[in-house]
Amino acid sequence: MLRAATFFAALLLAPLAARAEVMLSGFLQQNTAFNTAGQNPDGRHYKWLEERARIKLDATGDAWRLLVKGDLAYDHLGRQNEGELREGYLDYAGGNWDLRLGRQVITWGLGDLVFVNDFFPKDHEALFAGRPLEYLKRGVDAVKLGAYPEFASFELVLSPNFRESRIPDARRFWLYDPMPTVTNRETVKPGQGDIGLRVYRDVAGYDAALYLYRGFQRTPSMRPDSMTAPAKITYFYPKLSVYGASLSGRAGEGVLSLEAAYYDSREDRAGSDFAVPNSQTRLLAGYQIQPAEDVSLGFQYYAETMHDYDAYLAALSAGFPVEERWSHTVTARLTQFFLHQTLRLSAYASYNASNGDYFVNPELRYSFTDKVWGAVGANFFGGKPWSQFGQLARDDNVYLQARYEF
């Protein structure tokens, strides 16, 4: 189906391409992440070990543009030959409207590795396995419509098929599993798509935006067929709607970012189903300053609160970990450039005051030439054995990235 569509799209575009400016580029990349705290569940010593090639085709006409980014990779840890269409879309720009059709990466919101109004799929495994930042985002197959009348800008994203976030592979990462003996597991994906809307404009020098989402949680929930004698676990993506807002602008010497969202857990509004996340409010405040030349400092405070906490407690089975009603997280990032901005030091740290969860990611990146760069970094995790980063405490790793761009 997708192949046929691609073929017909190519046929349709051929005459346009004859008049277009076409550019081919890409890269070759090596990416390795060594374990520093012990071996993987599958006994291996690497979180990531692959060579990768990217081809990017960029064809531009007067009002349209075709962009295709495709990757081919060889994974040494068992996945072997992997091909992936990272992005592949057609743009059409009208006077005060535009359209993007196809697989595309969309990022909304203001957070730095904290997501309040970015409803689009991510690749958490990529982040934890020391891959380049662009792999944190997964493309969605969607139609994006933009309308830009005078009073505000609108972006509507319609995806006919739901695409989930990628969670770390249980063979490579030590993940918390409350029922490790149950091996019969299946995943049920929603048969529908989802829809997102962003409206934004300038308000007195501040960038203001409103967000709406109607779809599903991007990470799965698990439901055993029986609590007392489970034989099968089903992973599913609960229904979700989000209503959010953001504001960013200059405050004092730096840039202030504020974000808030209400997560309406439509699958279980009462909050009494233990398998479905409670409805939540998420709040984020960020501040970024430039204290000296080529130095940038960013701080974030992030809070989540459950709306039906009593119902959550009542529904929780004995033996399952208990979450707090409020979760408070602080993060900090330092970025500093050296040697005419060819060497970049960056360090990110996140700490959750409610459960002691932490994630630390220092990285040093150097551009050897305008075409070759390399990075060395590390991921350190800790906290409660069942919490987001705590479960990964044995997954600490040091990574290397090297890329030749052409």
Next chain:
Amino acid sequence: MKRWWIWMIAALLSLAFSSQAQALSGEEVMKKSQAAFLYPGKDFKARVVMKLINKDGQERVREMTMLRKNMGEAGGDQKYFMYFFQPSDVKDMTFMINKYPAKDDDRWMFIPAISMVKRIAAQDKRSSFVGSDFTYEDVSGRDIEDDTHVVEREEKVGDRDCYVVKSTPKGADSDFGYKFTWVDKSNFLPLKEEQYDRKGARYKQFTADEIADVKGIPTAVKRTMKNLQTGHRTEVAYLKSDYDLGIEDSLFSERFLRQPPRKWVD
């Protein structure tokens, strides 16, 4: 006879007054220079190729399309839009600056790798522009009011008559202690600038290496900034420079930051 002396004095006095009326103050020279160098036309477009060259001669290239639009009179607000072609790891990155003479700029950046628009803090206008020897102020202008300006002397640069203006920062937060600017007396372009550090040692030197006539406007299409203390220099060529293209206000928006229109960034 006495009459003759009176006439003589009157004539001399009037000459003295008129020449004083013609002589520009340091501040006036720098204002005219900024208008000629950074504000000509209603808008401006160029393909900017920057070569960052270290003391061993190793080169790195930064290439971008730069668009500028004046939002009012010379010396007033401006908007800048930049689209990067090189190096390859920042290809497709765009950058937007709203420049206000009396307060900090607003800056936004689009990071294509994760398709994200970020507003960035920008209180330090003396910081390096894309790693080059030019600062943001060198590219988009320094507030006239930040320094005191005195015309020290007049001098030729090549065959051009110039004012030599000494500018000394009023505050103590600048990386330079004072600087001299050689401003062409006829078109007010800065042909040379010498910066001294806070200890009085020679620090940076700017030269306008080639002036071209673009739509009747003299334009510095080749420029060099050299750091005399490190030996690092940046050579800039403004290719395809053009004025008064009718750049719309709407270009300077998040929409086009994410999807820069082809007609403006080629």
